[in-house]
Amino acid sequence: MVASTQSWWQEKLHKLSLHARVTLLAAVAVGLAVAFVSIAAYVSVRQQMYQNLDKSLTDRASQAAKQQILTRQGNLVKFGPEALGLSDILLGVYTADGQRVGNSDSLLPPMQAPELAVAQNQDEITKRTVGAAMGTHYRVVAVPALYCAQPTGREDCDVDTDWEPAALVVAQSLKPIDRTLHNMGIVLWAVGLLGVIGAAIAGNAIAASGLRPLARLSGAAEHVARTAELKPIPIDGSDEISRLAMSFNSMLAALARSQDRQRRLIGDAGHELRTPLTSIRTNLDLLAQADKRGGLRPEDRQQLLDDVRAQMDELTNLIGDLTELARDTPQIRNAELIEMSNVVEDALIKVRRRAPNLEWDVSIEPFPVWGDERLLGRAVTNLLDNAAKYSVPEDAPTDGRPVGLVTVRLQDGVLTVTDSGPGIADADLPHVFERFYRSSEARSRPGSGLGLAIVKHAAEQHGGMIYARNAPGAGAQFTLWLPHAATQTR
Known part of the structure; x- marks a missing residue:
């Protein structure tokens, strides 16, 4: 049942807009805060008022109980509410044998088992709230006392045995306190309602102001x-x-x-x-x-x-x-462990067939990498093809004699390819890896201007880098660096 109710509320909340949810959240949060503060204030004030009343009644009753309490024919003698300094209380004596004594011209306070326990010395002081006729509430306090009955009409009781234990019981109406608490409750409800309404208005304004950039962002996305x-x-x-x-x-x-x-x-x-x-x-x-x-x-x-x-x-x-x-694509998919030396050797076999009149100075060391073997093979082949193309002069003899040298080195994941051509002009160096870029010297040779762009693309996809420079002697030198397989994430 609880789970279904929670699911129902979640469904209802998800149907609301973010604006409505922010407004509702602000109203609910303030409402809960006001409710907790109001309850705490109401309980605190009520407890404090009751404590003050109890202390006043207890102090006055204890002080009055020290006086002589005389009774005659079921009435108090010379002892009325004025003895407590109060005129709005009910006063009575509850004897140990269960007799209720009070003034004939006033009502007796509620006297029951708790007050009898005080009269019989079973309890020291009792305090309780009771209801009476016509819905009036009384706060009843009972303190130990001594009384002397005067059936003969004597005004004084001089013999110690004439004094008997009893309970002096006083009761004061709680109408003023109830009225104060009622008015306080109305005020707290009104303040809480105004607070919730104000919070809803403020939440609506905050949501409208805070979500305005989101509305612009949404509008921009829709415009795009x-x-x-x-x-x-x-x-x-x-x-x-x-x-x-x-x-x-x-x-x-x-x-x-x-x-x-x-x-x-x-x-x-x-x-x-x-x-x-x-x-x-x-x-x-x-x-x-x-x-x-x-x-x-x-x-x-x-x-x-x-x-x-x-x-x-x-x-x-x-x-x-x-x-x-x-x-x-931003990254290589389905990467596998590749031995880079095998990739370079396969590319050398292909390019040597296409350039039989070149000398190749090759030194290759094993180096494992994670990546796409097809893409890396294409990149290495493009580097070797580029070196072979520029190492052969345009006017080279066709009798099969070697006309150029290509140096290939693979050490610690660094592949260096150096040709014996004319090199790269300084103005062309920053652009050699751009798509379809061809220098003035390259336009007379076959090619599309995409080979080196693919090399750069492959290097970036494998987390490596490629750069070009002119070799110290003659020709261009391309350096491809790839990270070791142990340092790459699969």
Whole structure:
């Protein structure tokens, strides 16, 4: 039952807006605080008033009990409420044998078992609240006393044996206290109600003011979803909501950068794809026209087909590079333990076939890493292809003699590839890893300008880095650093 009730309340609260929940929370919190304070104040005042009344009645009754209490024919003699200095009390004597004695012109106070216990010396002082006729409440106090009955009419009782134990009982109406507490309760209820209403109003104002930045943030998100405009929202202040807005702006900036990269990638890709496609179309048109005129010589036809095939290979490589870069994933998925030396050796086998007229100075040490073997293999192959391409002069002889040297070193996770080409111009060094960037010297050579961009992409994905510089002797030197598998998180 409790669980179902709690679930019902949770369901109702979840249906409320955050604004309504803040307002309700403020009202409930203040209401509970006012209720606790009111109850504490009411109980404290009530207890203090009762304590003061008890002390007053007890002191006066004890003082009066020291006087001589004489009774005659069931009435008190020369002993009335004025003996206690009070005129609004009921006064009586309760004897040990159960006799009730009082003034004939006034009501007797309530006298029952607790007061009889005092008369019989079984209790010292009793204090209690009792109800009487017409709903009047009395505070009744009984203290020990001695009385002397005068059935013969003597005014004094001189013999000690004439005095008998009894209880002097006094009772005072609680109407003034009840009225005061009633008025106090009304005031506390009124103040509590006003406090809850004020808290609800203040909570509503605070919610409206505090949630206004969230409303702007929500509006900005809806605007982005509707228009795809990644404009940052203005920020005022430095509170939690402002920091949330700053995070939102950072996300928008990241999305804008990613969108800009994608746009540039698409634009550059379109430009780069146009060249091989145009070349292929031109060669195919020439082949078709030649077939209409009787055909080409076998050697010319073969040269034309080889050119088309080379353009197709270039187009295939370009599409593969574009696919790899377009992923733009933040981290490697399904990483596995890889021996980097095996990756470098496999890449060397591939590149050596394509560059048989180069010398290779290779020194490789084992080094384990966590990562994507396919992506790392493509990156290393691109580095070696780049070194091979620039180590062969454009006017190199084709008789198979070595025309260049490529140095490859893998030590402690650092792969260094140094070619024997002309090096990199100082103006081009900061841009060699950008997508589709090609220096003026590289434009005359085959390539799309994506190879080194893929190397940088692979290095970043594996938590490493890549940088380029000119070797001390001659040629360009590329250094790829990767963290050891023991230091990488899987």
